Amino acid sequence: MAVGCALAVLFVLLLPLVRSHGESGGPGTGHGLAHGSATRAAEECAAPEKQTLAPSGADGPTIDEIRGREGEKRKLIVGVDQNSYRWGYRDPNSGGDAELEGFDIDLAHRIAEDILGDADAVQFKAIPTNQREPAIQDGRVDMVVRTMTINCARLEKVAFSAPYFRTGQQLLAPKTSPITGYDDTLAGRSICTAAGSTALSTLEQDRKDGRLAADADLGTTVPNQLDCLVRLQLGEVDAVVTDGALAASQAAQDPTVQLKGDPFTTEYYGVAMKKDADDLVRRVNRILEQWRADRSDGWRNSYDTWLSPTMGDDPARSEPPAPEYLRRS
Template sequence: MALACALAATLLPLAQHKAELTVKLPAGHPYRPGAARAQPSTDEKDEKCEDPEAGLRPSGADGPAVDRIKKRGYLIAGVDQNSYRWGYRNPATGKLEGFDIDLVTAIAEDILGADAKVVYRAIPTDQRIPALQQRKVDIIARTMTINCDRIEQVAFSTAYFQAGQQVLVPKGSSVTAFNDTLRGKRVCTAAGSTGEAELKKRSRGAKVTTVPNQLDCLVRLQLGEVDAVITDNALAAGQAAQDPSVTLVGEPFTEEPYGVAMNLEDEDLVRRVNKVLEDYRESGAWMKAYKRWLAADLKGIAGPPAPKYRTD
Protein backbone atom coordinates (compact mmCIF):
# COMPACT_ATOMS: atom_id res chain seq x y z
CA MET A 1 0.00 0.00 0.00
CA ALA A 2 1.37 3.33 -0.99
CA LEU A 3 2.14 5.87 1.67
CA ALA A 4 1.58 9.55 1.19
CA CYS A 5 4.57 11.69 0.38
CA ALA A 6 2.85 14.66 1.94
CA LEU A 7 -0.03 14.77 4.41
CA ALA A 8 -2.41 17.67 4.82
CA ALA A 9 -3.57 17.29 8.42
CA THR A 10 -6.50 18.61 10.36
CA LEU A 11 -6.03 18.48 14.10
CA LEU A 12 -8.96 18.82 16.49
CA PRO A 13 -8.76 19.29 20.26
CA LEU A 14 -9.68 16.33 22.45
CA ALA A 15 -12.51 18.23 24.12
CA GLN A 16 -14.34 18.65 20.79
CA HIS A 17 -16.79 15.76 20.53
CA LYS A 18 -18.19 16.42 17.08
CA ALA A 19 -15.84 15.91 14.16
CA GLU A 20 -16.18 18.99 12.00
CA LEU A 21 -13.19 18.96 9.70
CA THR A 22 -11.77 16.19 7.59
CA VAL A 23 -8.68 15.72 5.52
CA LYS A 24 -8.15 13.83 2.31
CA LEU A 25 -5.17 11.52 2.34
CA PRO A 26 -3.21 11.70 -0.90
CA ALA A 27 -2.26 8.44 -2.50
CA GLY A 28 0.85 7.72 -2.93
CA HIS A 29 13.79 0.33 20.37
CA PRO A 30 15.81 0.92 19.51
CA TYR A 31 17.49 -2.21 20.63
CA ARG A 32 20.89 -3.56 19.78
CA PRO A 33 20.85 -6.86 17.90
CA GLY A 34 22.02 -9.55 20.29
CA ALA A 35 21.63 -7.38 23.41
CA ALA A 36 20.19 -8.84 26.59
CA ARG A 37 16.45 -8.29 26.97
CA ALA A 38 15.42 -5.71 29.53
CA GLN A 39 12.83 -6.35 32.21
CA PRO A 40 9.19 -5.74 31.26
CA SER A 41 7.87 -2.34 32.31
CA THR A 42 4.63 -3.76 33.78
CA ASP A 43 4.05 -5.26 37.20
CA GLU A 44 4.97 -8.91 37.72
CA LYS A 45 3.01 -11.01 35.32
CA ASP A 46 0.46 -13.39 36.80
CA GLU A 47 -1.55 -16.21 35.32
CA LYS A 48 -4.08 -13.77 33.86
CA CYS A 49 -1.48 -11.75 31.96
CA GLU A 50 1.33 -13.91 30.70
CA ASP A 51 1.84 -12.12 27.40
CA PRO A 52 0.03 -8.79 26.93
CA GLU A 53 1.45 -8.44 23.41
CA ALA A 54 -0.50 -11.44 22.11
CA GLY A 55 -3.27 -10.05 19.92
CA LEU A 56 -6.32 -11.22 18.01
CA ARG A 57 -5.78 -13.03 14.74
CA PRO A 58 -5.87 -10.67 11.73
CA SER A 59 -8.95 -10.49 9.54
CA GLY A 60 -10.06 -8.27 6.67
CA ALA A 61 -13.74 -8.88 7.44
CA ASP A 62 -16.04 -5.99 8.30
CA GLY A 63 -17.94 -5.79 11.58
CA PRO A 64 -19.78 -3.25 13.73
CA ALA A 65 -16.77 -0.98 14.35
CA VAL A 66 -15.49 -1.04 10.78
CA ASP A 67 -19.04 -0.49 9.48
CA ARG A 68 -19.40 2.50 11.81
CA ILE A 69 -16.26 4.10 10.35
CA LYS A 70 -17.37 3.40 6.77
CA LYS A 71 -20.85 4.82 7.39
CA ARG A 72 -19.34 7.96 8.96
CA GLY A 73 -16.95 8.32 6.03
CA TYR A 74 -13.77 9.04 7.93
CA LEU A 75 -11.48 7.62 10.61
CA ILE A 76 -10.94 9.50 13.89
CA ALA A 77 -7.37 9.01 15.09
CA GLY A 78 -5.82 10.11 18.37
CA VAL A 79 -2.21 11.16 17.80
CA ASP A 80 0.58 13.30 19.16
CA GLN A 81 1.64 16.56 17.51
CA ASN A 82 4.79 17.10 19.58
CA SER A 83 6.85 13.91 19.19
CA TYR A 84 9.55 14.54 16.60
CA ARG A 85 9.78 11.73 14.03
CA TRP A 86 6.64 10.02 15.41
CA GLY A 87 3.75 12.47 15.32
CA TYR A 88 4.60 16.15 14.99
CA ARG A 89 3.57 19.22 13.05
CA ASN A 90 6.26 20.11 10.55
CA PRO A 91 6.92 23.83 11.11
CA ALA A 92 7.89 24.30 7.46
CA THR A 93 4.65 22.88 6.05
CA GLY A 94 2.19 22.95 8.96
CA LYS A 95 1.40 19.28 8.23
CA LEU A 96 1.33 16.37 10.64
CA GLU A 97 4.12 13.93 9.88
CA GLY A 98 5.93 10.96 11.36
CA PHE A 99 6.08 7.20 11.77
CA ASP A 100 2.75 6.97 13.60
CA ILE A 101 1.06 9.26 11.08
CA ASP A 102 2.15 7.01 8.21
CA LEU A 103 0.63 4.04 10.05
CA VAL A 104 -2.68 5.88 10.51
CA THR A 105 -2.66 6.61 6.78
CA ALA A 106 -2.28 2.91 6.00
CA ILE A 107 -5.14 1.96 8.34
CA ALA A 108 -7.46 4.61 6.91
CA GLU A 109 -6.73 3.64 3.31
CA ASP A 110 -7.35 -0.04 4.04
CA ILE A 111 -10.77 0.64 5.57
CA LEU A 112 -11.94 3.55 3.41
CA GLY A 113 -9.95 3.24 0.20
CA ALA A 114 -7.53 5.52 -1.64
CA ASP A 115 -9.68 8.61 -1.00
CA ALA A 116 -9.71 7.96 2.75
CA LYS A 117 -10.32 10.85 5.12
CA VAL A 118 -9.03 11.21 8.67
CA VAL A 119 -9.84 13.54 11.53
CA TYR A 120 -6.85 13.86 13.87
CA ARG A 121 -7.24 14.69 17.54
CA ALA A 122 -4.30 15.70 19.73
CA ILE A 123 -4.41 13.47 22.82
CA PRO A 124 -2.33 14.13 25.97
CA THR A 125 -0.53 11.06 27.31
CA ASP A 126 -2.84 10.59 30.31
CA GLN A 127 -5.99 10.97 28.16
CA ARG A 128 -5.31 8.19 25.67
CA ILE A 129 -7.36 5.54 27.48
CA PRO A 130 -10.30 7.83 28.41
CA ALA A 131 -10.49 9.04 24.80
CA LEU A 132 -11.01 5.46 23.61
CA GLN A 133 -13.39 4.49 26.39
CA GLN A 134 -15.52 7.58 25.73
CA ARG A 135 -15.36 6.92 21.97
CA LYS A 136 -13.88 10.30 21.14
CA VAL A 137 -11.53 8.47 18.75
CA ASP A 138 -11.55 5.18 16.83
CA ILE A 139 -7.86 4.45 17.33
CA ILE A 140 -4.87 5.80 19.20
CA ALA A 141 -1.54 5.68 17.34
CA ARG A 142 0.72 7.53 19.74
CA THR A 143 3.78 5.53 20.83
CA MET A 144 1.55 3.68 23.32
CA THR A 145 3.04 0.74 25.18
CA ILE A 146 1.11 -2.53 25.43
CA ASN A 147 1.13 -3.78 29.03
CA CYS A 148 -0.91 -5.81 31.50
CA ASP A 149 -2.61 -2.82 33.11
CA ARG A 150 -3.71 -1.30 29.83
CA ILE A 151 -5.11 -4.45 28.17
CA GLU A 152 -7.75 -4.49 30.90
CA GLN A 153 -8.91 -1.04 29.75
CA VAL A 154 -8.38 -0.91 25.99
CA ALA A 155 -7.65 -3.33 23.16
CA PHE A 156 -4.36 -3.35 21.28
CA SER A 157 -3.08 -4.39 17.92
CA THR A 158 0.02 -6.52 17.72
CA ALA A 159 3.23 -4.61 18.42
CA TYR A 160 4.50 -2.42 15.60
CA PHE A 161 7.66 -1.13 17.34
CA GLN A 162 9.89 -2.09 20.26
CA ALA A 163 11.28 0.66 22.49
CA GLY A 164 12.55 0.90 26.09
CA GLN A 165 12.63 3.42 28.93
CA GLN A 166 15.91 5.33 29.19
CA VAL A 167 17.34 8.48 30.78
CA LEU A 168 17.79 11.77 28.90
CA VAL A 169 20.11 14.37 30.44
CA PRO A 170 22.15 17.44 29.45
CA LYS A 171 25.58 16.55 28.13
CA GLY A 172 28.12 16.52 30.96
CA SER A 173 25.52 15.49 33.58
CA SER A 174 26.61 13.41 36.58
CA VAL A 175 23.65 11.10 35.93
CA THR A 176 24.93 8.00 34.16
CA ALA A 177 21.88 5.73 33.88
CA PHE A 178 18.69 4.70 35.67
CA ASN A 179 20.64 4.09 38.86
CA ASP A 180 21.63 5.73 42.14
CA THR A 181 23.15 8.71 40.32
CA LEU A 182 19.53 9.93 40.14
CA ARG A 183 19.34 10.27 43.93
CA GLY A 184 18.32 13.80 44.86
CA LYS A 185 17.95 14.79 41.21
CA ARG A 186 14.83 16.41 39.75
CA VAL A 187 13.35 13.97 37.23
CA CYS A 188 10.52 14.65 34.77
CA THR A 189 8.17 12.19 33.08
CA ALA A 190 4.74 12.31 31.45
CA ALA A 191 1.64 11.62 33.54
CA GLY A 192 0.02 8.33 32.58
CA SER A 193 3.20 7.06 30.92
CA THR A 194 5.08 3.85 31.62
CA GLY A 195 7.93 6.10 32.77
CA GLU A 196 5.72 7.39 35.58
CA ALA A 197 4.74 3.81 36.48
CA GLU A 198 8.40 2.79 36.70
CA LEU A 199 9.30 5.77 38.90
CA LYS A 200 6.43 4.92 41.25
CA LYS A 201 7.88 1.45 41.68
CA ARG A 202 11.51 2.55 42.02
CA SER A 203 12.28 6.23 42.10
CA ARG A 204 16.04 5.80 42.70
CA GLY A 205 15.77 8.58 45.26
CA ALA A 206 14.80 11.14 42.60
CA LYS A 207 12.33 13.99 43.03
CA VAL A 208 9.69 13.27 40.40
CA THR A 209 7.72 15.85 38.41
CA THR A 210 4.95 14.84 35.97
CA VAL A 211 3.67 16.84 33.01
CA PRO A 212 0.82 16.28 30.51
CA ASN A 213 3.07 15.63 27.49
CA GLN A 214 6.59 14.29 27.19
CA LEU A 215 7.84 17.29 25.20
CA ASP A 216 7.09 19.44 28.27
CA CYS A 217 9.87 17.50 30.02
CA LEU A 218 12.38 18.49 27.35
CA VAL A 219 11.41 22.14 27.78
CA ARG A 220 11.91 21.88 31.55
CA LEU A 221 15.27 20.19 30.99
CA GLN A 222 16.32 23.00 28.65
CA LEU A 223 15.25 25.61 31.22
CA GLY A 224 17.21 23.88 34.00
CA GLU A 225 14.03 23.15 35.98
CA VAL A 226 14.77 19.39 36.02
CA ASP A 227 17.99 17.39 35.84
CA ALA A 228 16.82 14.37 33.84
CA VAL A 229 13.93 12.97 31.85
CA ILE A 230 12.62 9.40 31.92
CA THR A 231 10.90 8.40 28.70
CA ASP A 232 10.90 5.86 25.89
CA ASN A 233 14.24 5.96 24.14
CA ALA A 234 12.42 6.09 20.81
CA LEU A 235 10.95 9.45 21.83
CA ALA A 236 14.11 10.61 23.57
CA ALA A 237 16.19 9.95 20.46
CA GLY A 238 13.95 12.37 18.57
CA GLN A 239 14.33 14.94 21.35
CA ALA A 240 18.10 14.58 21.24
CA ALA A 241 17.93 15.11 17.48
CA GLN A 242 16.05 18.36 18.11
CA ASP A 243 18.48 19.53 20.78
CA PRO A 244 22.13 18.42 20.47
CA SER A 245 22.84 19.65 24.03
CA VAL A 246 21.03 16.62 25.51
CA THR A 247 21.87 12.94 25.29
CA LEU A 248 20.67 9.48 26.26
CA VAL A 249 22.67 7.74 29.00
CA GLY A 250 22.77 4.18 30.28
CA GLU A 251 20.81 1.34 28.70
CA PRO A 252 17.06 0.81 28.22
CA PHE A 253 15.70 -0.64 31.47
CA THR A 254 12.27 -1.78 30.27
CA GLU A 255 10.63 -3.21 27.19
CA GLU A 256 8.05 -0.96 25.54
CA PRO A 257 6.16 -2.65 22.68
CA TYR A 258 4.05 -0.04 20.90
CA GLY A 259 0.57 -0.96 19.71
CA VAL A 260 -2.39 0.76 18.10
CA ALA A 261 -5.04 1.06 20.82
CA MET A 262 -8.81 0.71 20.34
CA ASN A 263 -11.98 0.33 22.40
CA LEU A 264 -12.32 -3.07 24.08
CA GLU A 265 -15.62 -3.72 22.30
CA ASP A 266 -14.23 -3.15 18.78
CA GLU A 267 -12.93 -6.64 18.14
CA ASP A 268 -13.48 -6.48 14.40
CA LEU A 269 -11.46 -3.24 14.20
CA VAL A 270 -8.61 -4.81 16.19
CA ARG A 271 -8.51 -7.74 13.75
CA ARG A 272 -8.64 -5.36 10.79
CA VAL A 273 -5.74 -3.26 12.13
CA ASN A 274 -3.75 -6.46 12.71
CA LYS A 275 -4.39 -7.37 9.08
CA VAL A 276 -3.13 -3.92 8.02
CA LEU A 277 -0.01 -4.42 10.16
CA GLU A 278 0.55 -7.85 8.65
CA ASP A 279 0.52 -6.30 5.17
CA TYR A 280 2.55 -3.30 6.38
CA ARG A 281 5.36 -5.57 7.57
CA GLU A 282 5.38 -7.94 4.62
CA SER A 283 5.11 -5.31 1.88
CA GLY A 284 8.16 -3.40 3.06
CA ALA A 285 6.08 -0.36 4.03
CA TRP A 286 7.27 -0.65 7.64
CA MET A 287 10.94 -0.52 6.60
CA LYS A 288 10.22 2.36 4.25
CA ALA A 289 8.66 4.35 7.12
CA TYR A 290 11.51 3.39 9.46
CA LYS A 291 14.15 4.58 7.00
CA ARG A 292 12.29 7.80 6.35
CA TRP A 293 11.57 8.79 9.94
CA LEU A 294 13.67 6.84 12.43
CA ALA A 295 16.84 5.35 10.97
CA ALA A 296 18.92 8.50 11.44
CA ASP A 297 18.36 8.50 15.21
CA LEU A 298 17.56 4.83 15.93
CA LYS A 299 20.18 2.82 14.11
CA GLY A 300 20.60 -0.92 13.79
CA ILE A 301 16.97 -2.05 13.56
CA ALA A 302 16.64 -4.81 10.99
CA GLY A 303 12.85 -4.93 10.87
CA PRO A 304 9.59 -4.75 12.80
CA PRO A 305 8.89 -6.91 15.85
CA ALA A 306 7.29 -10.24 14.94
CA PRO A 307 3.58 -10.33 15.75
CA LYS A 308 2.27 -12.51 18.56
CA TYR A 309 -1.24 -13.95 18.47
CA ARG A 310 -3.51 -15.53 21.04
CA THR A 311 -4.06 -19.26 20.91
CA ASP A 312 -7.79 -19.03 21.66
Protein backbone atom coordinates (compact mmCIF):
# COMPACT_ATOMS: atom_id res chain seq x y z
CA MET A 1 0.00 0.00 0.00
CA ALA A 2 2.84 2.37 0.90
CA VAL A 3 4.43 1.83 -2.50
CA GLY A 4 1.16 2.54 -4.33
CA CYS A 5 0.52 5.65 -2.24
CA ALA A 6 4.04 6.93 -2.78
CA LEU A 7 3.78 6.46 -6.54
CA ALA A 8 0.41 8.19 -6.76
CA VAL A 9 1.54 11.11 -4.58
CA LEU A 10 4.72 11.41 -6.64
CA PHE A 11 2.65 11.76 -9.80
CA VAL A 12 0.52 14.43 -8.12
CA LEU A 13 3.61 16.37 -7.05
CA LEU A 14 4.80 16.37 -10.65
CA LEU A 15 1.83 18.47 -11.67
CA PRO A 16 3.48 22.12 -12.17
CA LEU A 17 -26.81 21.53 -21.33
CA VAL A 18 -28.17 24.01 -21.80
CA ARG A 19 -31.03 22.89 -24.13
CA SER A 20 -33.82 24.87 -25.75
CA HIS A 21 -37.16 23.51 -24.66
CA GLY A 22 -40.69 24.68 -25.28
CA GLU A 23 -44.22 23.37 -25.38
CA SER A 24 -45.63 22.60 -28.78
CA GLY A 25 -47.30 25.60 -30.27
CA GLY A 26 -49.26 26.38 -33.36
CA PRO A 27 -47.69 26.86 -36.76
CA GLY A 28 -45.26 29.76 -36.79
CA THR A 29 -45.23 30.26 -33.02
CA GLY A 30 -41.99 30.76 -31.11
CA HIS A 31 -42.68 27.75 -28.88
CA GLY A 32 -43.15 25.53 -31.89
CA LEU A 33 -39.90 26.68 -33.46
CA ALA A 34 -37.98 26.19 -30.21
CA HIS A 35 -39.43 22.72 -29.81
CA GLY A 36 -38.52 21.84 -33.40
CA SER A 37 -34.95 23.08 -32.90
CA ALA A 38 -34.59 21.08 -29.70
CA THR A 39 -35.93 17.98 -31.42
CA ARG A 40 -33.47 18.32 -34.30
CA ALA A 41 -30.60 18.92 -31.87
CA ALA A 42 -31.54 15.82 -29.90
CA GLU A 43 -31.70 13.74 -33.06
CA GLU A 44 -28.32 15.05 -34.23
CA CYS A 45 -26.75 14.22 -30.87
CA ALA A 46 -28.16 10.71 -30.60
CA ALA A 47 -24.67 9.49 -31.58
CA PRO A 48 -22.26 12.28 -30.55
CA GLU A 49 -19.21 10.28 -31.65
CA LYS A 50 -20.46 10.59 -35.25
CA GLN A 51 -20.92 14.37 -35.17
CA THR A 52 -17.66 15.29 -36.85
CA LEU A 53 -16.43 16.43 -40.25
CA ALA A 54 -15.15 14.26 -43.09
CA PRO A 55 -11.35 13.92 -43.33
CA SER A 56 -9.38 16.29 -45.55
CA GLY A 57 -5.75 17.18 -46.11
CA ALA A 58 -6.56 20.73 -47.19
CA ASP A 59 -5.08 23.65 -45.30
CA GLY A 60 -7.19 26.41 -43.83
CA PRO A 61 -7.03 29.42 -41.53
CA THR A 62 -6.46 27.45 -38.32
CA ILE A 63 -3.65 25.37 -39.76
CA ASP A 64 -2.14 28.46 -41.44
CA GLU A 65 -2.08 30.23 -38.08
CA ILE A 66 -0.29 27.30 -36.43
CA ARG A 67 2.26 27.12 -39.24
CA GLY A 68 2.74 30.89 -39.16
CA ARG A 69 4.22 30.84 -35.67
CA GLU A 70 7.88 31.78 -35.75
CA GLY A 71 11.00 30.47 -34.08
CA GLU A 72 10.51 28.57 -30.85
CA LYS A 73 6.78 29.35 -30.96
CA ARG A 74 6.27 27.34 -34.16
CA LYS A 75 4.69 24.46 -32.30
CA LEU A 76 1.34 22.75 -31.94
CA ILE A 77 -0.04 23.63 -28.51
CA VAL A 78 -1.73 20.59 -27.00
CA GLY A 79 -3.55 20.26 -23.69
CA VAL A 80 -2.73 16.94 -22.04
CA ASP A 81 -2.61 15.18 -18.71
CA GLN A 82 0.68 14.54 -17.00
CA ASN A 83 -0.47 12.20 -14.25
CA SER A 84 -2.55 9.58 -16.08
CA TYR A 85 -0.40 6.49 -15.99
CA ARG A 86 0.21 5.06 -19.48
CA TRP A 87 -1.85 7.83 -21.14
CA GLY A 88 -0.06 11.09 -20.44
CA TYR A 89 2.45 10.98 -17.58
CA ARG A 90 6.01 11.64 -16.51
CA ASP A 91 7.78 8.43 -15.56
CA PRO A 92 10.04 9.24 -12.60
CA ASN A 93 12.11 6.16 -13.40
CA SER A 94 12.87 7.13 -17.00
CA GLY A 95 15.80 9.35 -16.04
CA GLY A 96 16.71 12.70 -17.52
CA ASP A 97 13.87 15.21 -17.67
CA ALA A 98 11.12 12.61 -17.29
CA GLU A 99 9.48 13.71 -20.54
CA LEU A 100 5.78 13.22 -21.10
CA GLU A 101 4.90 9.85 -22.60
CA GLY A 102 1.90 7.60 -23.13
CA PHE A 103 -0.86 6.76 -25.58
CA ASP A 104 -2.27 10.29 -25.83
CA ILE A 105 1.22 11.72 -26.11
CA ASP A 106 1.96 9.45 -29.09
CA LEU A 107 -1.12 10.80 -30.85
CA ALA A 108 -0.15 14.42 -30.17
CA HIS A 109 3.29 13.81 -31.69
CA ARG A 110 1.66 12.18 -34.73
CA ILE A 111 -0.55 15.23 -35.31
CA ALA A 112 2.41 17.62 -34.97
CA GLU A 113 4.42 15.59 -37.46
CA ASP A 114 1.64 15.84 -40.06
CA ILE A 115 0.91 19.54 -39.62
CA LEU A 116 4.39 20.91 -38.91
CA GLY A 117 6.63 18.18 -40.31
CA ASP A 118 8.24 17.59 -36.92
CA ALA A 119 6.88 15.15 -34.36
CA ASP A 120 8.64 17.07 -31.59
CA ALA A 121 7.15 20.43 -32.54
CA VAL A 122 4.67 20.22 -29.68
CA GLN A 123 4.18 22.45 -26.68
CA PHE A 124 2.41 20.41 -24.03
CA LYS A 125 0.24 22.15 -21.47
CA ALA A 126 -1.00 20.24 -18.44
CA ILE A 127 -4.76 20.84 -18.24
CA PRO A 128 -6.91 19.74 -15.27
CA THR A 129 -10.00 17.68 -16.11
CA ASN A 130 -12.38 20.56 -15.38
CA GLN A 131 -10.40 23.00 -17.57
CA ARG A 132 -10.36 21.10 -20.83
CA GLU A 133 -13.18 22.97 -22.59
CA PRO A 134 -12.23 26.44 -21.25
CA ALA A 135 -8.62 25.94 -22.38
CA ILE A 136 -9.86 25.38 -25.94
CA GLN A 137 -12.43 28.15 -25.89
CA ASP A 138 -9.95 30.67 -24.45
CA GLY A 139 -7.31 29.81 -27.06
CA ARG A 140 -4.76 28.56 -24.52
CA VAL A 141 -4.35 25.39 -26.59
CA ASP A 142 -4.96 24.36 -30.20
CA MET A 143 -6.47 21.07 -29.10
CA VAL A 144 -6.88 18.75 -26.15
CA VAL A 145 -5.69 15.15 -26.36
CA ARG A 146 -6.54 13.98 -22.86
CA THR A 147 -8.80 10.93 -22.55
CA MET A 148 -11.72 13.25 -23.32
CA THR A 149 -15.09 11.62 -23.89
CA ILE A 150 -17.20 12.87 -26.78
CA ASN A 151 -20.68 13.76 -25.52
CA CYS A 152 -23.59 16.02 -26.35
CA ALA A 153 -22.93 18.63 -23.67
CA ARG A 154 -19.35 19.09 -24.78
CA LEU A 155 -20.36 19.39 -28.44
CA GLU A 156 -22.10 22.61 -27.44
CA LYS A 157 -18.71 24.07 -26.51
CA VAL A 158 -16.04 22.40 -28.65
CA ALA A 159 -15.64 20.34 -31.82
CA PHE A 160 -14.41 16.76 -31.76
CA SER A 161 -12.54 14.49 -34.07
CA ALA A 162 -13.77 10.99 -34.83
CA PRO A 163 -13.23 8.58 -31.91
CA TYR A 164 -9.78 7.14 -31.33
CA PHE A 165 -10.56 4.93 -28.33
CA ARG A 166 -13.54 3.09 -26.83
CA THR A 167 -14.07 2.73 -23.08
CA GLY A 168 -16.83 2.91 -20.44
CA GLN A 169 -17.39 4.08 -16.88
CA GLN A 170 -16.21 1.59 -14.28
CA LEU A 171 -15.78 1.29 -10.54
CA LEU A 172 -12.49 1.15 -8.65
CA ALA A 173 -12.38 0.12 -4.97
CA PRO A 174 -10.10 -1.68 -2.49
CA LYS A 175 -9.85 -5.41 -3.06
CA THR A 176 -11.21 -5.97 0.45
CA SER A 177 -14.25 -3.75 -0.13
CA PRO A 178 -17.74 -5.31 -0.09
CA ILE A 179 -18.55 -3.19 -3.16
CA THR A 180 -19.11 -5.54 -6.09
CA GLY A 181 -19.83 -3.14 -8.93
CA TYR A 182 -22.25 -0.49 -10.09
CA ASP A 183 -25.09 -1.90 -8.03
CA ASP A 184 -26.84 -1.77 -4.65
CA THR A 185 -23.54 -2.22 -2.82
CA LEU A 186 -22.93 1.50 -3.43
CA ALA A 187 -25.75 2.46 -1.07
CA GLY A 188 -24.42 4.79 1.58
CA ARG A 189 -20.95 4.79 0.04
CA SER A 190 -18.85 7.85 -0.81
CA ILE A 191 -17.72 7.99 -4.45
CA CYS A 192 -14.96 10.20 -5.83
CA THR A 193 -15.08 11.66 -9.35
CA ALA A 194 -13.22 14.38 -11.23
CA ALA A 195 -15.02 17.70 -11.53
CA GLY A 196 -16.30 18.24 -15.06
CA SER A 197 -16.03 14.54 -15.91
CA THR A 198 -18.61 12.35 -17.60
CA ALA A 199 -18.40 10.10 -14.53
CA LEU A 200 -19.82 12.83 -12.30
CA SER A 201 -22.62 13.82 -14.69
CA THR A 202 -23.56 10.17 -15.22
CA LEU A 203 -23.73 9.43 -11.50
CA GLU A 204 -25.76 12.55 -10.77
CA GLN A 205 -28.27 11.66 -13.47
CA ASP A 206 -28.44 8.01 -12.40
CA ARG A 207 -29.08 8.97 -8.78
CA LYS A 208 -31.83 11.33 -9.92
CA ASP A 209 -33.37 8.60 -12.09
CA GLY A 210 -33.14 5.92 -9.40
CA ARG A 211 -30.43 3.81 -11.05
CA LEU A 212 -28.02 4.72 -8.25
CA ALA A 213 -28.86 4.56 -4.54
CA ALA A 214 -30.27 7.87 -3.33
CA ASP A 215 -27.88 7.91 -0.36
CA ALA A 216 -24.73 7.42 -2.44
CA ASP A 217 -22.43 10.33 -1.55
CA LEU A 218 -21.13 12.18 -4.62
CA GLY A 219 -19.74 15.11 -2.67
CA THR A 220 -16.06 14.38 -3.29
CA THR A 221 -14.85 15.86 -6.56
CA VAL A 222 -11.25 16.65 -7.49
CA PRO A 223 -9.54 18.64 -10.27
CA ASN A 224 -7.60 15.64 -11.60
CA GLN A 225 -8.58 12.00 -11.73
CA LEU A 226 -5.46 10.67 -10.00
CA ASP A 227 -6.42 12.69 -6.92
CA CYS A 228 -9.31 10.25 -6.50
CA LEU A 229 -6.88 7.36 -6.18
CA VAL A 230 -5.07 9.23 -3.41
CA ARG A 231 -8.40 9.87 -1.63
CA LEU A 232 -9.18 6.17 -1.93
CA GLN A 233 -5.79 5.18 -0.55
CA LEU A 234 -6.25 7.54 2.40
CA GLY A 235 -9.64 6.02 3.18
CA GLU A 236 -11.48 9.28 2.55
CA VAL A 237 -13.80 7.67 -0.03
CA ASP A 238 -15.11 4.16 -0.61
CA ALA A 239 -14.85 4.02 -4.40
CA VAL A 240 -13.80 5.85 -7.54
CA VAL A 241 -15.77 6.05 -10.76
CA THR A 242 -13.91 6.92 -13.94
CA ASP A 243 -13.34 5.58 -17.44
CA GLY A 244 -12.37 1.92 -17.32
CA ALA A 245 -9.20 2.69 -19.30
CA LEU A 246 -8.06 5.12 -16.62
CA ALA A 247 -9.24 2.90 -13.78
CA ALA A 248 -7.11 0.04 -15.14
CA SER A 249 -4.08 2.33 -15.09
CA GLN A 250 -4.81 3.37 -11.51
CA ALA A 251 -5.19 -0.25 -10.43
CA ALA A 252 -1.77 -0.90 -11.95
CA GLN A 253 -0.33 1.82 -9.72
CA ASP A 254 -1.70 0.30 -6.53
CA PRO A 255 -2.07 -3.49 -6.17
CA THR A 256 -4.45 -3.08 -3.20
CA VAL A 257 -7.28 -1.76 -5.42
CA GLN A 258 -9.14 -3.37 -8.31
CA LEU A 259 -11.86 -2.84 -10.88
CA LYS A 260 -15.24 -3.88 -9.54
CA GLY A 261 -17.85 -5.11 -11.99
CA ASP A 262 -18.14 -4.43 -15.70
CA PRO A 263 -18.26 -1.05 -17.47
CA PHE A 264 -21.76 0.39 -17.27
CA THR A 265 -21.54 2.86 -20.16
CA THR A 266 -19.95 2.99 -23.61
CA GLU A 267 -17.90 6.08 -24.37
CA TYR A 268 -15.43 7.27 -26.96
CA TYR A 269 -12.37 9.49 -26.66
CA GLY A 270 -11.85 12.20 -29.25
CA VAL A 271 -9.47 15.07 -29.93
CA ALA A 272 -11.19 18.33 -28.93
CA MET A 273 -10.73 21.59 -30.85
CA LYS A 274 -12.46 24.95 -31.28
CA LYS A 275 -15.94 24.76 -32.76
CA ASP A 276 -15.00 26.88 -35.80
CA ALA A 277 -11.67 25.14 -36.52
CA ASP A 278 -13.15 23.10 -39.37
CA ASP A 279 -9.88 22.72 -41.28
CA LEU A 280 -8.11 21.40 -38.18
CA VAL A 281 -10.93 18.97 -37.37
CA ARG A 282 -10.83 17.60 -40.91
CA ARG A 283 -7.04 17.30 -40.85
CA VAL A 284 -7.04 15.48 -37.49
CA ASN A 285 -9.65 13.06 -38.82
CA ARG A 286 -7.40 12.29 -41.78
CA ILE A 287 -4.46 11.76 -39.42
CA LEU A 288 -6.56 9.40 -37.29
CA GLU A 289 -7.46 7.34 -40.37
CA GLN A 290 -3.79 7.01 -41.23
CA TRP A 291 -2.82 6.27 -37.60
CA ARG A 292 -5.37 3.47 -37.34
CA ALA A 293 -4.24 1.98 -40.67
CA ASP A 294 -0.52 2.15 -39.86
CA ARG A 295 0.48 -1.38 -38.84
CA SER A 296 4.08 -0.56 -37.94
CA ASP A 297 3.90 2.67 -35.93
CA GLY A 298 0.21 3.43 -35.52
CA TRP A 299 -2.70 2.92 -33.12
CA ARG A 300 -1.96 -0.75 -32.48
CA ASN A 301 1.71 -0.13 -31.78
CA SER A 302 0.85 2.59 -29.25
CA TYR A 303 -1.68 0.29 -27.60
CA ASP A 304 0.87 -2.52 -27.34
CA THR A 305 3.51 -0.17 -25.97
CA TRP A 306 1.47 1.68 -23.36
CA LEU A 307 -1.84 0.02 -22.62
CA SER A 308 -1.43 -3.73 -22.98
CA PRO A 309 0.31 -3.98 -19.56
CA THR A 310 -2.80 -2.58 -17.85
CA MET A 311 -5.64 -3.48 -20.23
CA GLY A 312 -4.52 -6.79 -21.72
CA ASP A 313 -3.04 -7.97 -25.00
CA ASP A 314 -6.32 -7.92 -26.93
CA PRO A 315 -7.16 -4.36 -28.05
CA ALA A 316 -10.47 -5.32 -29.68
CA ARG A 317 -12.60 -3.95 -26.84
CA SER A 318 -10.81 -0.61 -27.06
CA GLU A 319 -10.75 -0.13 -30.81
CA PRO A 320 -13.27 2.50 -31.90
CA PRO A 321 -15.85 1.60 -34.56
CA ALA A 322 -15.35 2.59 -38.17
CA PRO A 323 -15.79 6.38 -38.15
CA GLU A 324 -18.87 8.09 -39.51
CA TYR A 325 -18.84 11.75 -40.44
CA LEU A 326 -22.37 13.09 -40.03
CA ARG A 327 -21.53 16.74 -39.37
CA ARG A 328 -21.95 18.82 -42.51
CA SER A 329 -20.77 22.23 -41.29
